[in-house]
Amino acid sequence: MASPGNIGYMNSLYLNRLSPEARQSLIDRLHSMQSGNCFICERPIDLKLHANSFDIDHVEPLKLGGKDGEENFALAHSTCNRSKQATDLRVARVLARFEMIRERCAQDDRGPNLADILRAYGGAKYELMFGIVGHNIRLTLDAMGDPEIQSLPLYTDPLSKLQYFFSVLPIEYLHHDDRINPRNLGGSLAPLVEEFHLGRPQLHAALAWIDRSQGPGLVKVFDGQHKVSAQLLLGVRSLPVRVFIDPDPELLLTTNTRAGTTLRQVAFDRSVQRRLGRSLFTDRLERYRLEKGLPDDDESMSERDLVNFFRGESREVKRYAVDAVRAAITHNSLNKLTPYIEFGGRSTEKPLSYSTVEKTFFSFFIYTDVLDTPLNYRADEGLNPRQLEIDQVVRLMNFVAEIILVDQFDTELGTARLENKVQKNEDIPEPHLRAFRMCKEEVLYSWLIYIRQIVQGHFTYSGQPFDQNRSFQYKFPEQLWRQLHSYLVHLRDFPLWVNRDLSSTVFGGKQSSEFWRIIFESGKTPEGQQVLSGSINLMTMIEDADSV
Ligand SMILES: [Zn+2]
Structure with a gap:
């Protein structure tokens, strides 16, 4: 041998x-x-x-x-x-450790952030004991067994007027602020780890903040999590930080949002923007209560009141209000579609991108203007319009997940070159192929839009006054839910979704939603190829429900 x-x-x-x-x-x-x-x-x-x-x-x-x-x-x-992800084996090992952390997070269906790296390396354990005396900050790292008192100069930033100090703190004292910085680390840590490994200086210092009013406090890192993570992975145990003292957290939140939007310094996922928007909406709400002297749980104000109150930024507040609805839908523990949505850009594992969800479900079913009714309007009766909108969009998404995706779409098989594989006669299970095809953005767009028509039809015939732009803010009767369920079941059972002969034509490449509209209206492609037995009939499709 x-x-x-x-x-x-x-x-x-x-x-x-x-x-x-x-x-x-x-x-x-x-x-x-x-x-x-x-x-x-x-x-x-x-x-x-x-x-x-x-x-x-x-x-x-x-x-x-x-x-x-x-x-x-x-x-x-x-x-x-x-x-391996790097030619140097020491860097490859570090990136393999990061990969393990990423895999653990993937089990909870999320990406890793600085908090996960800190946890893996024994960080984020202690509060910092500190006090301010004149122009100095005095602190001790007693929890690390070092009782010495350090005295560091306190600076004032001339523009923001914020006070801050510089220090090199053990990672045990550093915490991740996932409210102000809710981003994941994404997949692009390798080049940064490599640069650090080669000893090339970066902007090493992270930005953090601490709240003095509480006495000892958590040093929360809100900017620079990629660089901090890269250094942690390389075994660094103490990190340079610039720590702001008592900043208005809302100011930091706004700063970070603008870095990702207006300034475009970092590529923010849409979904991250929405979550920030939700936090900002909550902040504005709290500020409104404070300035009006209202109790913490007062909900007598409307979205419109908030927009009017924050005059200088009414456009933003309006967006935050809708972001709160969007985030409440996608980050809802009851939402069975969420595991099938890729939140960080494109993916070859999951059938839907977050951007597709925005262009379809959200653009069809969420009302994007502000409401004039109090935030708690009809909440006692279970008829609060925003809550109904959230709950009912989630329920519809659950229908879609249950009928088309759960136990049918296989994330191991994923979406990469799937039609190519079909054309090469590879063994792609029918339910997987169908789920993949039905979730392509232009296809989903074209069949989901009929849900609007079914809902409108129902309310029109019921004689109930009805604003079609906010249809999900009206409570759907069970009969309507049964109709929507039937529609989806009938739609799923169309033979074209599993017709392998259509792989290079109808499903080859990206078609327009117009292409699909013509198919659903005529049964034929714009070129005249017959792909459905005829035009679809919504009246027939909503009938004959199998049980909900
Ligand atoms: Zn190995």
């Missing part, structure tokens, strides 16, 4: 010159030095079981100045080594 450990793909004069015995003994030495674990993923390498599936590789690549000698070799699983 050839000696174990793959080196064939790698250029090493040193290894090629070793006798089989010398190579085996090198492998044994490395294996014991690495405590038997893969250098990258840190899980065990079994020299027998993995005999043909581990690599010997340079830790620091030759082309980056690494030496071709024993001190620069390591063992790694071949799968880890060949899918």
Whole structure:
């Protein structure tokens, strides 16, 4: 048997010159030095079981100045080594750790943020004990076993007038502020980790804040979480921070929102903007109560009152009010569609992007003007318009999830090149193919818009006065829900969703929603190809409900 450990793909004069015995003994030495674990993923390498599936590789690549000698070799699983995200194995290991954190977060269907990294590395444990004396801040890191009192100069920022100090704080004292910075870390940490690893100076200092009124307080990092995370992953245990004292948190919230929108310094997901908008709406509401001397739970004001009160920013407040509705729908624990929505841009795992949800469900079913009724209007009767809107859009989304997606769409199979796979006769299960096709943005747009027509039809015939722009703010009777359910079941059962012959034509590439409107109205594509037995009939489709 050839000696174990793959080196064939790698250029090493040193290894090629070793006798089989010398190579085996090198492998044994490395294996014991690495405590038997893969250098990258840190899980065990079994020299027998993995005999043909581990690599010997340079830790620091030759082309980056690494030496071709024993001190620069390591063992790694071949799968880890060949899918590594950096050529330097030390960076690859750090990124593999980040990947593990990401996978743990994915089980909760979310992306990792600084709080997760801090937790994984033993940070975010303590409050900072501090006090202000004259132009100095005095603090102690007693919880770390260092009772010494540090005295640091206090500065005042000439523009914002905020007081702040600089310090290098142990990570045990740093916390992530996920309200002011609700973004995830995203997938782009690798280049930053690599730069830090190579010792290239960055804007290392993060921005944080602390609230003096509470005495000891949490140092909350609100800006710079990518750089802090990269340094944590590389094993840094103390980090430079600029800490603002007693800033108005609402000011920081606005600042961060503008960084992601107006200034476009960072790419904000739409969904993150919506969540920030919801927080800002809550803040405006609290400020309104404070300035009017109203109790904390007073809801007698309307959205319109708030817009009028904050005159200088009425456009923004109006948007915050609607953002609050959007965020309440997508971040609703009862929403079964949420797991199928990719919140961070495009994805090849999930069938819907957040942007698709905005262009379809939200643009069809959410009322985007402010309401003149009190926030708690008819809440006692369960008829509060905004609450009905949220609950009923969630219920509709649950129908869509249950009828089309749950146990049918397979995130392992995902969406990547799916029609290509169909054309190559790969084994794509019908429910998966159907879910994928029905959720394509232009297709979803075209069949979801008829829900509006069904709802309008119902209210029109009921004789109830009705504003079609806010239809989801009226309580739907169960009969209407049964009709919507039937519509979706009938629609799902159309044979075209699983017709593999349509893969390169109707489902090849992106069509317009106009293309699909013509199909639903005539049964044919604009080019005349018959794909449905005829025009769809909404009256028939809402009948004959199987049980809800
Ligand atoms: Zn490994």
